[in-house]
Amino acid sequence: MKESNGEVKFLPGNIVVAEAAVAAGCNFFGGYPITPSSEIAAHMAALLPRRGGHFIQMEDEIAAMGSVIGASLAGAKALTATSGPGFSLKLENLGFGYMVEAPCVIVNVMRGGPSTGLPTHPAQADVMQARWGTHGDHPTIAITPAFHQETYMETIRAFNLSEQLRMPVILLLDEVLGHLSEGVRPPKPGTFEIINRKMTDQPPDKYLPYDTSFGDVPPFVPYFEPGYHWHTTGLNHDETGFPTTNPELVTRDEERLMRKVTGNRDLIDKVEYYMADDADVGIFSFGSTARAAMVAVKHAREQGIKAGLFRPVTLWPFPNKQLKDFAEQLKGIVVAEFNLGQMVYEVERTVQSTIPVIRRTKVGGVPITPAEILESVKEIS
Amino acid sequence: MPFDYMTYLREEKLPHMWCPGCGIGIVVKAMIHTFTDLEWDPSDIAIISGIGCTSRAPGYMDMNTLHTTHGRALSFATGIKMHRHDKHVVVIAGDGDMSAIGGNHLIHAARRNININVIVNNNNIYGMTGGQYSPTTPLGAKAATAPYGNLEPSFDLVELVKGAGASFVARGHVGNGRQLNTILKKAFDHKGFSFVEVVSNCHTQFGRRNKMADPMNMISWISDRAKPMKKFEALSDEDKTRCFPVGVIHEDVSRPEYTETYQELIDSLNNGN
Amino acid sequence: MHFEARFSAVGGQGIILAGTILADSAILEGKYAAGSPTYTAQVRGGPTKVDVIVDSEQILFPRTQEINFFLSLATNSYKMFCKGLADNAVVLVDPHLVDVPEGDKEKYQIFEVPVIELTAEHLGRLVYTSAVCLGTMIALTDVVKEETVREALKRRAPRGTEMYNMKALDVGINYVRDILKADVKV
Numbered sequence: 001m002k003e004s005n006g007e008v009k010f011l012p013g014n015i016v017v018a019e020a021a022v023a024a025g026c027n028f029f030g031g032y033p034i035t036p037s038s039e040i041a042a043h044m045a046a047l048l049p050r051r052g053g054h055f056i057q058m059e060d061e062i063a064a065m066g067s068v069i070g071a072s073l074a075g076a077k078a079l080t081a082t083s084g085p086g087f088s089l090k091l092e093n094l095g096f097g098y099m100v101e102a103p104c105v106i107v108n109v110m111r112g113g114p115s116t117g118l119p120t121h122p123a124q125a126d127v128m129q130a131r132w133g134t135h136g137d138h139p140t141i142a143i144t145p146a147f148h149q150e151t152y153m154e155t156i157r158a159f160n161l162s163e164q165l166r167m168p169v170i171l172l173l174d175e176v177l178g179h180l181s182e183g184v185r186p187p188k189p190g191t192f193e194i195i196n197r198k199m200t201d202q203p204p205d206k207y208l209p210y211d212t213s214f215g216d217v218p219p220f221v222p223y224f225e226p227g228y229h230w231h232t233t234g235l236n237h238d239e240t241g242f243p244t245t246n247p248e249l250v251t252r253d254e255e256r257l258m259r260k261v262t263g264n265r266d267l268i269d270k271v272e273y274y275m276a277d278d279a280d281v282g283i284f285s286f287g288s289t290a291r292a293a294m295v296a297v298k299h300a301r302e303q304g305i306k307a308g309l310f311r312p313v314t315l316w317p318f319p320n321k322q323l324k325d326f327a328e329q330l331k332g333i334v335v336a337e338f339n340l341g342q343m344v345y346e347v348e349r350t351v352q353s354t355i356p357v358i359r360r361t362k363v364g365g366v367p368i369t370p371a372e373i374l375e376s377v378k379e380i381s
Numbered sequence: 382m383p384f385d386y387m388t389y390l391r392e393e394k395l396p397h398m399w400c401p402g403c404g405i406g407i408v409v410k411a412m413i414h415t416f417t418d419l420e421w422d423p424s425d426i427a428i429i430s431g432i433g434c435t436s437r438a439p440g441y442m443d444m445n446t447l448h449t450t451h452g453r454a455l456s457f458a459t460g461i462k463m464h465r466h467d468k469h470v471v472v473i474a475g476d477g478d479m480s481a482i483g484g485n486h487l488i489h490a491a492r493r494n495i496n497i498n499v500i501v502n503n504n505n506i507y508g509m510t511g512g513q514y515s516p517t518t519p520l521g522a523k524a525a526t527a528p529y530g531n532l533e534p535s536f537d538l539v540e541l542v543k544g545a546g547a548s549f550v551a552r553g554h555v556g557n558g559r560q561l562n563t564i565l566k567k568a569f570d571h572k573g574f575s576f577v578e579v580v581s582n583c584h585t586q587f588g589r590r591n592k593m594a595d596p597m598n599m600i601s602w603i604s605d606r607a608k609p610m611k612k613f614e615a616l617s618d619e620d621k622t623r624c625f626p627v628g629v630i631h632e633d634v635s636r637p638e639y640t641e642t643y644q645e646l647i648d649s650l651n652n653g654n
Numbered sequence: 655m656h657f658e659a660r661f662s663a664v665g666g667q668g669i670i671l672a673g674t675i676l677a678d679s680a681i682l683e684g685k686y687a688a689g690s691p692t693y694t695a696q697v698r699g700g701p702t703k704v705d706v707i708v709d710s711e712q713i714l715f716p717r718t719q720e721i722n723f724f725l726s727l728a729t730n731s732y733k734m735f736c737k738g739l740a741d742n743a744v745v746l747v748d749p750h751l752v753d754v755p756e757g758d759k760e761k762y763q764i765f766e767v768p769v770i771e772l773t774a775e776h777l778g779r780l781v782y783t784s785a786v787c788l789g790t791m792i793a794l795t796d797v798v799k800e801e802t803v804r805e806a807l808k809r810r811a812p813r814g815t816e817m818y819n820m821k822a823l824d825v826g827i828n829y830v831r832d833i834l835k836a837d838v839k840v
Contacts, residue, residue: 010674010677010678010687010689028463028464050651052647058459063459063485063486064456066456066457067457067463068460070457071464075464092453093450093453180688181691182688182713223461228445229423229424229444229445231447232447233447234448234450242394242440291715291716292714292715295714295715
């Protein structure tokens with residue numbers, strides 16, 4: 001770990017998220033209690049007022065998401081945290097966030113589902129929901145850290161990306177990571193980058209809230225800046241911010257929203273590899289399950305199998321290109337995910353039928369073990 | 382000199398999309414009079430709405446305007462007010478938007494006593510979606526989804542919000558603009574959550590189905606039933622069920638305002654207490 | 655080195671704190687630690703546990719697989735959480751509170767320490783139970799050094815309780831060394 005970093009703290013993952021959010025400049029949290037994410041809200045309730053920020057426990061999950069977008073439009077760096085059932089409720093206003101281009105970060109500490117499911121047990125079964133949950137076409141950035149140090153840095157990156165691209169960013173943890181305590185060394189302030197949304201340099205009479213002449217991310221003005229008075233709506237709108245049903249304008253704007261992600265892959269994408277250089281048996285895994293996969297890689301290597309891990313830290317947008325490149329050196333790939341098969345569809349779509357894709361899926365609340373993944377690895381080798 | 386409405390209106394967005402004779406225009410007019418009387422700088426006002434005919438009002442108003450999802454205006458408004466408690470936050474919504482899908486947000490904003498001014502244009506119907514019955518449609522009245530007459534009892538919004546703990550509750554109606562100005566001024570000036578129900582007309586969706594297709598007929602039907610509190614109290618029980626009291630119904634200046642309370646917390650934590 | 659410990663009890667006996675101190679101690683020694691508590695029971699007074707893994711290398715799989723050290727202060731928590739112990743694991747129980755199943759006495763190295771009685775007798779207040787437990791763990795294992803546990807406990811202990819916490823550690827250590835005369839180390 002870098003020398004510029006502070007002392008190692010032994011913290012639960014949920015607390016790591018809260019600490020990192022504040023370090024990233026978060027000054028608003030709107031939430032609603034839900035297991036297993038509630039510690040994030042509780043820690044923010046303690047941290048924020050000490051720093052002049054605001055915490056509010058709203059009347060429901062929907063309201064929590066609304067308050068976060070409202071605060072963001074007024075200039076705040078806003079966070080909310082939830083789990084499956086709450087994430088389902090937040091999706092309506094999440095879509096509004098994409099539409100009006102309000103930067104904010106949503107944490108989903110995934111638990112078993114569907115419905116109330118397994119409130120105190122982990123799963124990774126909301127990954128497709130994160131991509132496609134809200135209605136209509138929309139871009140998605142979803143980040144799946146696996147270690148607490150990474151969670152700390154990726155929480156900061158989630159805020160940075162949301163500010164830089166003016167869009168909600170989803171941080172997907174799961175119950176294992178949320179409640180697991182491990183050492184984290186928070187970097188000292190000033191040793192990491194904090195990005196804030198680009199403000200307009202136009203005077204009020206020239207300002208267009210969705211002005212695309214500066215690129216795909218329109219410069220921002222928070223509410224109450226004298227003279228700007230911009231209109232925000234969830235309806236399809238033109239660059240003035242007012243509703244339009246003009247097919248050309250609607251198409252152009254929706255394509256631009258998608259392009260904020262497709263056109264900034266260098267910024268957004270992040271894949272970690274583990275013993276992948278000479279691997280001929282691949283494992284695709286993310287979040288806490290990827291940690292079991294790393295052990296499986298080690299054990300496979302001890303048995304003479306050249307296994308290697310492909311671990312997306314940014315899960316959405318899906319790292320098609322990186323995975324396709326990696327697949328070229330492989331005899332086959334195991335997709336280890338803590339659900340009944342979701343990301344495997346993306347893997348299959350990416351590698352086509354060039355190599356076998358083995359599913360290692362699981363539900364029931366007990367994480368996939370290294371031994372289980374190793375079993376699948378052996379199916380290929 | 383004629384009254385200047387344009388300080389608070391986006392002239393280029395007119396004409397508006399509402400039906401001729403719609404009550405919403407009267408509400409917007411009263412709001413503009415109130416902003417003018419209180420000398421609120423439009424840059425200091427955020428006006429937030431949900432979905433529906435009434436929720437299109439912010440689009441015509443020249444200030445910070447936010448047209449949100451159905452029923453959720455108050456949740457967005459709460460985030461804005463928390464972050465910028467030094468500014469004016471106004472919510473305008475229809476009866477369906479505010480009391481059906483947004484009902485939970487309404488009672489909790491009232492309970493918190495956060496300084497947001499809520500105006501509900503209550504025309505007893507879902508107008509934009511085609512005349513379905515709302516929580517304020519009178520028992521027996523016809524609606525697109527109540528073709529044989531409404532079977533559901535209705536909300537008294539003023540009593541509902543008062544019961545939820547609002548510190549200022551009032552009712553006006555579109556038949557008396559001058560009175561509405563006075564009520565809104567008191568509401569906007571109130572420190573804490575304020576709620577004003579404006580009994581309004583949707584002759585297109587409600588009136589047509591209930592033998593009041595002409596806006597003036599409908600406004601007369603409203604005006605005839607509106608009684609100042611003292612007169613209302615003197616009515617017979619039977620008349621009370623037909624009429625409604627207007628004016629300031631409840632006002633409590635003793636309750637702490639939520640964002641001020643939160644600021645006190647911030648101050649105390651940062652003064653080493 | 656790789657070491658897996660499980661502390662179990664019924665809610666409120668301070669075993670979550672004991673686990674945290676073990677993890678803190680490991681981190682102070684430059685090792686890695688991972689702790690997973692049970693979630694809801696701890697706030698409701700039911701059976702509860704905390705698992706702590708200590709490793710000289712980064713911990714990848716954060717769940718226990720073969721537990722080396724198991725502490726239990728209640729029969730119901732013993733029954734609920736005794737699965738997953740390594741063969742010959744060191745098992746420490748309070749004999750007044752735990753009935754160890756017959757078969758387990760052959761499978762594991764069972765040590766009986768009347769933790770609650772010792773705490774009541776020497777400290778007077780049961781808040782020091784967790785420190786007494788840590789003392790017994792120090793005496794029975796090599797996972798972390800005694801002085802780092804003392805340091806970690808000092809850092810977490812509320813002001814004014816440091817002396818009592820150190821004494822509680824000694825009570826645990828001395829019981830294992832002097833009364834049980836155990837010289838096992840895992």
